[in-house]
Amino acid sequence: QTVVTQEPSFSVSPGGTVTLTCGLSSGSVSTNYYPSWYQQTPGQAPRTLIYSTNTRSSGVPDRFSGSILGNKAALTITGAQADDESDYYCVLYMGRWVFGGGTKLTVL
């Protein structure tokens, strides 16, 4: 069974840049998996950030960007702000949708 892997936690300083990754337990992530990224704060519904690897969803600021880095999908936040402190989930489509375990981002 293929597992989608994410860093459990990450921290970034206000104004800093952070890159979260999304990999596979076996194999490489490519654009063919149409990676998407979602942000979730406690008690709230997920919010769509990025789809099809690098397309920002409507209303998402351009400091959020998506890419493929090496063999993983990546979400980069440039100029991190306090309200970016959230859980971030990637999803890969492999004939079915498989979520990563999520990354808890702390801004401090």
Add this chain to the structure above:
Amino acid sequence: EVQLLESGGGLVQPGGSLRLSCAASGFTFSSYAMTWVRQAPGKGLEWVSTITSGGATYYADSVKGRFTISRDNSKNTLYLQMDSLRAEDTAVYYCARRMPQPTNYFDYWGQGTLVTVSS
């Protein structure tokens, strides 16, 4: 404005049944695939089931044979019939709109409804 409003959650005993609903508005419901995603307490998100605009259905292995997704386009409503419930089905259940292939992502989400399976 696209809105998705889930209902039907609650406390149910193991082995019991529950039907969730998701009322949609602000878009042409019949034209979109719809999805259920769940989140166990303190855990990550898990895809549960998807129904296409044409009525084709897909399920995660963890719920296959126990859950049934359906839709009523005349009522703009998505359903999830959950039978033979287990403690591990305890979660907040979100409905989400799925964008067409090939992008295949979830663009709008409801606020979720909590299902608790416990005796």
